[in-house]
Amino acid sequence: MKTLFSTAAAMLLLATPLAAQQTSQTAIANFVSKDGKANGRAALTDADKGVLIEVDVSDLPPGTWVAFHVHESGKCDHTDGHKAAGAHFNPTEVEHGFLSVTGPHAGDMPNQYVGQDGVMRAQVFNAFVSLDETDNGIRGRALMVHARADDNRSQPAGDAGDRLACAVIE
Template sequence: MARIVTIAVFAVAASASMAFAQDKQTAVANFVGEDGKENGRAMLTAAANGGLLIELEVSGLPANRWVGFHVHEVGKCDAATHHESAGKHFNPTQAEHGILTAKGPHAGDMPNQYVGQDGVLRAQVFDGMVSLDDKKDGIRGRALMIHANSDDYRSQPAGDAGARLACGVVE
């Protein structure tokens, strides 16, 4: 399956643009930070020809840096375990990690995202390798994760992206 990843930064008012009617084609992930407090939200929308558009706004992150952004296999975001409860990257095809590897990427790989001077990550990301509810590549019930460092797109098994700063279960 071809994978096209599009990144665009956007500014939104969280309460206005993040509200929508949830159905089979949409999902929400409410992020919690390292302190266990809610710090953002992602809206996921199924694309007509496959894949998902993920729109997110997450605050309380280190300012002025690129951070890793992945899908993790377990839908559990326990701050007491530093979000280790979310397990490994979602990888239903057992591909290598990394957009720049010959045998990758896997479904949980997404491009790094930039956190602005205000400590808020605002982005739109398209992942063509996942869906919401398909038995093989569905991510409803799994976790979205923001890491402390940028993904190097090569290191196995997780891109050397560092600590898990914010986690949201796709509901």
């Protein structure tokens, strides 16, 4: 019995730092609609060369493509149309868009499709960011879903339209 207890205690001690490390490598973001209602969630996982974002947001325009970005401020105030979230996250101060000469911003991500049920479900990998690194860390910033697809050219934000859903990365 003493050996079993010692083995279990050792495993618990070894697992504790791993659990703490996993916590710092993940984040959750809960979306709020332009009407102030909870309408989705994202799970973010820090990887060696970027962040994997698994997202599910409802109450969006069915059957459309929408822009999906990281914004600079972790403020999602639906009463101001989510404008408190600021501009796209752009620590390197380059142009917006995958098709621009100097872009994209670190916060630029591919457009996402909303199904006929009004739900955007996606797994997006952003290689320009990390969760916690100082220069390109996104924890404490916001994820944003816009009303239209990003044209990947127009400055400064791709002509993506209204901000429909916002989530602070916690």
